[in-house]
Every structure is written in C-alpha cells, then in structure tokens.
Amino acid sequence: MGFSTEVLSREERRRRTRRRQALTFTALFVVVLLVTVGALGNWLQWWNIGPSQGQRPPCPAQTVSPPNQVPVTVFNATARRGLANAVAKELRQRRFRVLGIGNDPTTGVIATAVSIRYGAGDEIRAHTVALQFSGEVKMLPDPQAREDHSVDVVIGGRYRQMQTRDRAAAALAPVATPRGCRPAGST
Numbered sequence: 001m002g003f004s005t006e007v008l009s010r011e012e013r014r015r016r017t018r019r020r021q022a023l024t025f026t027a028l029f030v031v032v033l034l035v036t037v038g039a040l041g042n043w044l045q046w047w048n049i050g051p052s053q054g055q056r057p058p059c060p061a062q063t064v065s066p067p068n069q070v071p072v073t074v075f076n077a078t079a080r081r082g083l084a085n086a087v088a089k090e091l092r093q094r095r096f097r098v099l100g101i102g103n104d105p106t107t108g109v110i111a112t113a114v115s116i117r118y119g120a121g122d123e124i125r126a127h128t129v130a131l132q133f134s135g136e137v138k139m140l141p142d143p144q145a146r147e148d149h150s151v152d153v154v155i156g157g158r159y160r161q162m163q164t165r166d167r168a169a170a171a172l173a174p175v176a177t178p179r180g181c182r183p184a185g186s187t
Contacts, residue, residue, distance in 0.1 A: 059181035064128045064172050067095040071150040072129060075104035077115075078157050087155055090162055094132065099150055110156035112138045117154065119146030126151050131171040134163050 041047055072091055076084035088098045104110070113135035118126035119142045129151045130137045136158060162168070 057181055059177050061175075063124060063175070064131065065125050067128065067172065068097060070125045070128050071097045071099050071148055073100045073102075073150055073152050074098060075102055075152060075154045077104040077110040077154050078159070083155050083159070087153065087162070091129075091132065091153070094165065094168065096129070096132075099148070104154050110154060111158065112136050112156040113158040113160065114138070114156060115140055115152075115154040117142060117152035119144055119149070121145050122149050122151060125149060128172065129153060132162050132168050133159075135160060 072088075074084045074088040074091065084101045084103070088101045092098050114130075114133045115138045116126050116130050117140045122145075123141070126139060126141075130139065163171070
C-alpha cells in the first residue's frame with residue numbers, strides 16, 4: 001500500500017505543478033494583453049493616458065512676422081549721407097515693405113547702432129525687424145498704437161552692418177509646433 005500512496009503523491013505533485021504553470025502563463029498572457037490593448041488604445045486615441053487637454057503645455061507663440069507683412073520706415077540719424085537709402089534697399093531685398101526713407105526728424109544724431117520705434121501691439125513686427133541688425137539695437141515702444149502698424153528703423157552713429165542674410169533668415173524661421181501641445185486660445 002505504501003507504493004500506491006507514493007504514486008498518488010507524485011501524481012498529485014504533477015497536477016499541482018501543471019495547475020501552477022497554467023495559472024502563471026494565463027496571468028502573464030492577461031497582463032501582456034492588457035498592456036497591448038492599453039498602448040493600442042492610447043495610440044489610436046480611444047483614450048488618453050497622460051495629461052488632459054487642460055494640463056497640456058501651450059504651443060509656443062510665433063515671435064516673428066513674415067517680412068512682407070512688416071511696413072518699415074528707415075531714418076538716418078547720422079551725418080553719413082545715403083545710409084538710410086542703403087539700409088532700406090537691403091530691407092527691400094529681404095522682402096520688408098519699405099514705406100519711406102529720410103533723416104530722423106525727432107532725435108537728430110543718436111549714439112546707438114540702431115533704434116527700433118513701434119506702436120503698441122506691434123512688438124512682434126518690431127522684433128522681426130530688430131533681428132536684421134547686428135550690434136546694439138535699442139527697442140523704443142510707443143504707448144500709442146499705429147494705424148499702419150509700421151516700424152521705424154533709426155540708424156545711429158554706431159551702426160556698422162546688418163546681419164548676414166543667412167543669419168537673418170535663420171532667425172526668421174517659424175517655430176515648429178511640438179506634438180501634443182495645446183493650441184493658443186484653447187482651454
């Protein structure tokens with residue numbers, strides 16, 4: 001009789017081992033299946049695992065305007081003749097809309113390289129123009145808005161040259177919108 005008990009216990013151990021293996025593999029299969037369904041659902045946007053719409057970071061704002069949308073008036077505030085004309089010619093070649101050229105009627109000679117005067121609400125246009133110049137660029141906001149949204153470029157005594165066209169074009173390149181950000185104006 002001792003022989004049959006030993007066989008039964010061996011048989012019982014085999015059954016328990018098989019049952020444990022079946023449970024282990026079933027649990028592992030279920031976990032892999034759940035992870036796969038979760039990843040697929042998120043990828044297909046059935047649901048969103050991560051920050052909600054309100055928690056997503058805002059998309060970066062564009063900090064430059066297309067040059068053809070920036071009206072510019074160029075003023076010479078130095079004793080050098082033809083300087084405003086040369087700068088205006090280069091700005092036209094860079095696709096800015098030059099409205100006028102002349103000597104600066106308000107300040108006379110200035111010591112900075114370039115001064116940018118602009119009206120309220122035209123900060124991006126003024127920044128776009130400022131990126132065209134190397135050296136010291138002084139931003140001079142006017143609290144009053146301008147109807148024509150023009151930007152004044154005042155060339156001063158320390159002016160040497162504009163940025164190279166390649167560097168200026170690179171600075172005017174639009175900012176790429178990252179995936180997953182919240183568009184401006186959405187809540």
